[in-house]
Amino acid sequence: MAVKGCFYPDFRGYDRTKYKSLEYIKAAVPFQKEDTAVYFIARDKWKKALLLCDATKSSMKKIKCIQLLVAQLRLFHYGMSHNKKKGGCVMGRQIVISAKHLKKAFGKGESMQVIYSDLNIDIYKGDFTVIMGSSGAGKSTLMYSLSGMDKPDGGEICFDGTDITKLNNDRLAVFRRKQCGFVFQQIYLIDKMNLMDNVITAGVLTSKDREDIKTRAKELFSLVNIPEKTWRKTSSQISGGEAQRAGIVRAVINSPNVLFADEPTGALNSANSGAVLDVFTSLHKKGQSIVMVTHDKKSALRGNRIIYIKDGKIFGECDLGKFEQDNIERTEKLDQFIKEMGW
Numbered sequence: 001m002a003v004k005g006c007f008y009p010d011f012r013g014y015d016r017t018k019y020k021s022l023e024y025i026k027a028a029v030p031f032q033k034e035d036t037a038v039y040f041i042a043r044d045k046w047k048k049a050l051l052l053c054d055a056t057k058s059s060m061k062k063i064k065c066i067q068l069l070v071a072q073l074r075l076f077h078y079g080m081s082h083n084k085k086k087g088g089c090v091m092g093r094q095i096v097i098s099a100k101h102l103k104k105a106f107g108k109g110e111s112m113q114v115i116y117s118d119l120n121i122d123i124y125k126g127d128f129t130v131i132m133g134s135s136g137a138g139k140s141t142l143m144y145s146l147s148g149m150d151k152p153d154g155g156e157i158c159f160d161g162t163d164i165t166k167l168n169n170d171r172l173a174v175f176r177r178k179q180c181g182f183v184f185q186q187i188y189l190i191d192k193m194n195l196m197d198n199v200i201t202a203g204v205l206t207s208k209d210r211e212d213i214k215t216r217a218k219e220l221f222s223l224v225n226i227p228e229k230t231w232r233k234t235s236s237q238i239s240g241g242e243a244q245r246a247g248i249v250r251a252v253i254n255s256p257n258v259l260f261a262d263e264p265t266g267a268l269n270s271a272n273s274g275a276v277l278d279v280f281t282s283l284h285k286k287g288q289s290i291v292m293v294t295h296d297k298k299s300a301l302r303g304n305r306i307i308y309i310k311d312g313k314i315f316g317e318c319d320l321g322k323f324e325q326d327n328i329e330r331t332e333k334l335d336q337f338i339k340e341m342g343w
């Protein structure tokens with residue numbers, strides 16, 4: 001069972017004194033069974049039993065039929081997220097990255113440029129989160145912090161239960177390799193290798209079974225519409241759009257927890273951009289969590305949650321999830337939002 005997230009359960013209104021043994025919980029999968037009751041599955045103090053905890057009735061009982069609960073979890077596959085520090089929770093969504101009080105500045109003394117001094121953001125599992133903002137607003141800097149590519153000067157970033165600001169560089173590199181996939185405007189495929197070998201090279205960093213990696217690579221190449229004859233080509237023999245789609249295959253070959261993309265269509269013409277964005281949409285539909293930085297409206301429209309950063313803060317956010325992909329209302333909603341943000 002995929003038990004992810006390791007915040008202590010900290011539900012609104014939940015009585016801590018009744019849950020003493022749960023102080024030791026290392027993994028909890030919360031989910032909502034009915035509107036009135038909030039349940040979560042947790043391991044007890046000695047990790048011997050799985051418990052079904054009803055947060056509203058302050059009762060716990062051992063789970064007899066784990067299978068049934070797993071099925072229920074799938075049914076309510078968005079969990080309930082909670083935050084250890086704030087003690088708050090958000091119904092129906094599980095947080096994968098929670099960044100608090102982030103600080104980042106470049107330069108020193110008089111030339112110091114503060115990018116953000118107290119930025120807070122939560123990223124939800126399964127979301128296609130888009131970070132927008134004007135050029136120089138700090139979008140890429142934020143993405144680098146959230147993904148552990150660069151350390152903030154202060155604050156904490158809880159990524160699936162690990163505060164990545166506390167990891168040393170070696171552990172951070174291992175963490176990134178396992179948890180994150182990256183797509184940039186520059187694709188950085190190794191031109192001495194064909195596309196398949198580029199992908200396999202990324203895969204063998206985390207998995208030893210070459211055949212497994214190859215099978216997954218083939219599935220992914222098919223998902224991104226790169227035919228078999230093109231696998232054998234190098235990046236100089238294909239179009240920019242094909243190269244970027246191969247770059248996405250490489251980014252997700254290790255099934256990253258979160259796929260990060262920084263202006264992935266920035267160097268592409270509109271036909272190639274569309275094909276690349278279709279890949280992001282397909283991956284999102286398959287449940288991939290995505291964080292994409294862009295200043296392009298067409299790209300932003302693919303996300304379900306748009307975050308606008310300005311003046312070192314989350315200036316506003318917009319939910320596009322309720323509109324169908326090609327619905328005019330989706331475009332109108334985004335247009336209205338970015339206008340309000342002063343775009």
Ligand SMILES: Nc1ncnc2c1ncn2[C@@H]1O[C@H](COP(=O)(O)OP(=O)(O)O)[C@@H](O)[C@H]1O
Binds near residue numbers: 134136
């Ligand atoms: N490594 C760096 N050294 C100095 N300044 C930087 C560095 N990276 C980014 N900056 C500055 O920080 C600001 C925000 O950059 P960035 O996050 O790349 O913005 P955006 O992606 O929103 O365009 C910019 O003014 C940029 O010049």
Ligand SMILES: [Mg+2]
Binds near residue numbers: 141262
């Ligand atoms: Mg940028």
